[in-house]
Amino acid sequence: MTQATETHDSLLHTPLHALHLEAGAKMVPFAGYDMPVQYALGVKKEHLHTRDAAGLFDVSHMGQLRLHGVNAAKALETLVPVDILDLPEGKQRYAFFTNEQGGILDDLMVANLGSHLFVVVNAACKTQDIAHIQAHLPADVSLEVIEDRALLALQGPKAAEVLARLQPAVSTMSFMDIQQVNIDGVECIVSRSGYTGEDGYEISVPAAEATALARKLTAFDEVEWIGLGARDSLRLECGLCLYGHDLDTTTTPVEASLLWAISKVRRADGERAGGFPGDAIILDQITNKSVDRKRIGLVGETKAPVREGTELFSAQGERIGIVTSGTAGPTAGVPVSMAYVDTEYADIGTAILAEVRGKKLPMTVTKMPFVPQRYYRG
Structure with a gap:
């Protein structure tokens, strides 16, 4: 996780900023906001606590949007290689905006709340995402940028038990369900999802x-409160990408090993195949398996973490790729990394060398996630 270079005075605050200071958080600039990177527990203990019990994250810096109009789903489908038209009411789906080169502009969550689509985009990309959507909407679809709501994530094996004390109805939700729920007298939008690989919820709540x-x-x-540091190590252990690191405008979904997220109706022969930016490039890569590099998981054979930017080499000393995310792996018990490597080195079990401070450290290509995902599927 990299930090932005904004000055303190120029940073935005989430509605929970004062509460973070009260809780003793260490604050850092991130995506234009003054955000908590860790609390008194420290990053490792926050990570482990989330895996064992429940962690609360302030993710109010994310962009929350609504798309209104009977053709909202049809309009959004022109920007993403995902089935939005058949998204059931009360469900959400992972998606990404693509450009004309097939690269990824941002990844996002799209939900059908019946009367409208509810969309959550990444903090660092939300200004460009809003402009991108607005530039492509037909006259009968409107975009509403939500400015008056915070976003909390309650994650971990005890999350459901905890939230059910305030609203028992949430316990009947399954992974990727979303509904408008009254929590302790407050109207919230609650999804059973998150960014840690654990069971849990994301809760959109009025800022006040x-x-x-x-x-x-x-x-x-x-x-316990959990900061950005543990949020990063938790998502990485569970094989989840971070935009701007593991995904960017030069990376296609096929290179990023996100084929599972491209809906079949958008890539099979049929009237809804293609129809999104970069479709010819992406569909050709799927059909002909014509990519030169792939996103992979790596496990270290030493105790040294292998961080973002580390160059990777074959056993013969040939440079074959670069690490895009890396952590010590508090739960995995070994250093874990995501990387892009030349396709011929992407097979599970391939031995790769990572150059760390002048030393070549052995790593092995492995299946992701590095620790099991524990989403509640009913």
Whole structure:
């Protein structure tokens, strides 16, 4: 996770900023916001606590949007290689915007709330995403940028038990369900999803009520505040990409090993195949398996973490790729990394060398996620 270079005075604050300071958070610039990177527990203990119990994350810096109009799904489908038209009410789906070269502009979550689509985009990309959507909307579809809501993520094996104390109905939701729910008297938008690989929820709450809800949640013994540091190591262990690191405008979904996220109706022969930016390039890569590099998982054979930017080499000393994310792997128990390598070196079990401080450290290509995902599927 890299930090932005904004000056303190220019940084934006989430509605929970004062609460983070009260909780003793170490604050850093991130995506234009003053954000908590860790609390008193420290990154490793926050990571492990989330895996064992429940962690609360402030993700209010993310962009929350609504698309209104009977043709909203049809309009959004022209920008993503994902089936939005058949997205059931009360469900959400992972998607990404593509450019004309097949590269990824951003990844996002799209939900069908019946009367409208609810979209969550990455903080660092939200200004460009809003402009991108607005530039491609027909006259009968409108975009609403939500400015008056915070976004909390409650993650971990105890998350469902905790949130059900405030609203029992959430316990019946399954992974990727989303609904408008009253939590302790406050109208929230709750999805059973997250960015840690654990069971949990993301909760969109009116900004004016966010501090009170966060206090109620952190008052439970199972819940601790978790910062950006542990958020990064948690998502990496579970094989989840971070935009701007593992994904960018020069990387196609096929190179990024995200073929699972391209809906079959958008890549099979049929009237809805293609129809998104870069479709000819992406569909050719799928059909002909014509990519020169692939995103892979790597496990280290030493104790040294292999971080972003580390160059990778074959056993013969040929440069074959670069690491895009890396962590010590608190739960995995070994250093884990994501990287892009030449396709011929992407097979599971391939031995690769990582150059760290002048030394070539042995690593092995392995299947992701590095630790099991524990989403609740009913």
